[in-house]
Amino acid sequence: MPLIATPAIVLKVTPYSETSKIVRLLTRDHGLVSALARGARRPRSPTGAGLDLFASGVAAVRMKPQTDLQNLTGFDCTRAHANLAGDMARFGAAAALTELALKCAPAEPHPELFERLAEGLDALDRAGSDEADAAALSACWRFVGALGFEPALDACAVCGTPVAAPVTFSAVQGGALCKAHRGDGERHTKLGEADRDALRALLDGRWPDPPLDARHAASHRRLLMTFIRHHVAEDRPMPALVFWDRESWNATSS
Amino acid sequence: MSAIEELVAEFARLPGIGRKTAQRLTFFLLKQPRETSARLARAVAALGERVRACSRCGNLTEADPCAICTDPRRDGAVVCVVEEASDVLAIERAGEYRGLYHVLGGRLSPLDGVGPDALNVPALLERLGPNGAVREVIVATNPSVEGEATAHYLERLLRPAGVSVTRLARGLPVGGELEYADSVTIAQALSARREMGER
Numbered sequence: 266m267p268l269i270a271t272p273a274i275v276l277k278v279t280p281y282s283e284t285s286k287i288v289r290l291l292t293r294d295h296g297l298v299s300a301l302a303r304g305a306r307r308p309r310s311p312t313g314a315g316l317d318l319f320a321s322g323v324a325a326v327r328m329k330p331q332t333d334l335q336n337l338t339g340f341d342c343t344r345a346h347a348n349l350a351g352d353m354a355r356f357g358a359a360a361a362l363t364e365l366a367l368k369c370a371p372a373e374p375h376p377e378l379f380e381r382l383a384e385g386l387d388a389l390d391r392a393g394s395d396e397a398d399a400a401a402l403s404a405c406w407r408f409v410g411a412l413g414f415e416p417a418l419d420a421c422a423v424c425g426t427p428v429a430a431p432v433t434f435s436a437v438q439g440g441a442l443c444k445a446h447r448g449d450g451e452r453h454t455k456l457g458e459a460d461r462d463a464l465r466a467l468l469d470g471r472w473p474d475p476p477l478d479a480r481h482a483a484s485h486r487r488l489l490m491t492f493i494r495h496h497v498a499e500d501r502p503m504p505a506l507v508f509w510d511r512e513s514w515n516a517t518s519s
Numbered sequence: 520m521s522a523i524e525e526l527v528a529e530f531a532r533l534p535g536i537g538r539k540t541a542q543r544l545t546f547f548l549l550k551q552p553r554e555t556s557a558r559l560a561r562a563v564a565a566l567g568e569r570v571r572a573c574s575r576c577g578n579l580t581e582a583d584p585c586a587i588c589t590d591p592r593r594d595g596a597v598v599c600v601v602e603e604a605s606d607v608l609a610i611e612r613a614g615e616y617r618g619l620y621h622v623l624g625g626r627l628s629p630l631d632g633v634g635p636d637a638l639n640v641p642a643l644l645e646r647l648g649p650n651g652a653v654r655e656v657i658v659a660t661n662p663s664v665e666g667e668a669t670a671h672y673l674e675r676l677l678r679p680a681g682v683s684v685t686r687l688a689r690g691l692p693v694g695g696e697l698e699y700a701d702s703v704t705i706a707q708a709l710s711a712r713r714e715m716g717e718r
Contacts, residue, residue: 277630282535308692315703318664345703350667360629367630504632511634
């Protein structure tokens with residue numbers, strides 16, 4: 266049973282027995298890993314306190330062939346991301362990003378996805394309150410892009426014909442559509458020049474200029490959610506995405 | 520399904536019990552006098568019939584309101600909010616706290632679909648209403664990310680009610696050694712340090 270050490274992010278923590286935890290990790294070198302952390306619920310466990318949702322660190326895992334549950338022998342937490350619990354919108358966004366990794370990442374190693382998740386959680390943790398919406402949207406769009414589903418913005422998603430703003434955007438078809446492919450009866454979103462630039466900035470990991478106000482952030486969130494439902498989530502329920510949208514809206518309306 | 524299979528399946532639904540342990544428990548009961556199984560069955564049935572949530576605090580009780588809510592020696596001006604009824608037992612074991620409790624019945628967990636609507640929050644706000652005598656709410660949710668998010672959510676709701684909202688301290692365990700503490704705990708212990716001599 267080889268002992269491996271790999272950068273890892275905690276995606277889910279489930280209590281197991283009186284003293285242990287089962288964790289789901291996205292690791293850089295070994296993809297998605299489920300592992301039993303024996304004794305991690307004990308107050309003096311060397312791994313327990315840092316082994317929490319959204320935490321980044323280096324995991325030491327004893328890999329057993331032919332089993333889905335590995336043994337976590339250590340977790341050296343390097344970033345706990347404590348700020349992510351500070352407000353509902355940020356917490357919901359971090360959970361939605363984590364849910365994408367948990368449910369949509371391939372089981373095999375995918376270093377780019379790992380980096381996107383790590384960057385996204387870091388950016389969300391650091392972002393000021395006026396930047397949190399943009400940081401969350403950018404992190405999710407970039408993760409979706411790394412999964413291979415980046416939306417087409419400058420050319421028709423169906424035929425590749427260049428399209429100019431204002432763009433007819435179809436979350437279902439995967440991006441901008443030319444005149445010939447705007448099917449009747451399907452719901453589209455009109456993206457003006459500024460909206461398209463904002464979406465391009467989010468996909469590139471930049472904050473839109475001018476910054477997104479609450480109404481535009483909500484529109485971008487809805488677009489992202491529809492896109493994820495059609496292309497990434499398929500029929501899987503995504504409760505954290507729903508939580509994020511509802512709590513972000515509550516935060517701006519209260 | 521046979522009686523054995525049925526009991527194995529029921530045991531296996533319990534937390535921390537896999538199929539092998541469920542089988543071991545079932546065969547253990549089969550080897551015991553019949554009265555042992557009957558006593559267990561009666562205890563399980565009584566649990567469902569007699570135990571319910573206290574209508575004031577949400578703690579598990581056989582009498583409603585619970586013994587803690589009706590105890591005149593307890594300080595009704597302080598309410599300690601916990602995630603689960605088992606947390607009440609843990610705090611009571613310490614023997615230091617003399618106020619009342621409020622059990623949320625969980626914590627915010629977006630990945631499990633647990634939002635604010637799933638928690639016992641409306642009853643807490645009702646206890647703090649205009650005629651309420653509550654002066655302080657101690658938020659004693661777990662020091663995990665989800666517990667912290669729940670604490671922040673409660674703080675936002677409770678502050679307008681004009682009560683003092685406090686949080687349990689975090690840091691090094693009593694009897695522990697600094698050398699073996701993890702970096703997260705040391706960082707929290709440092710940020711929550713206090714003047715010596717303060718109580």
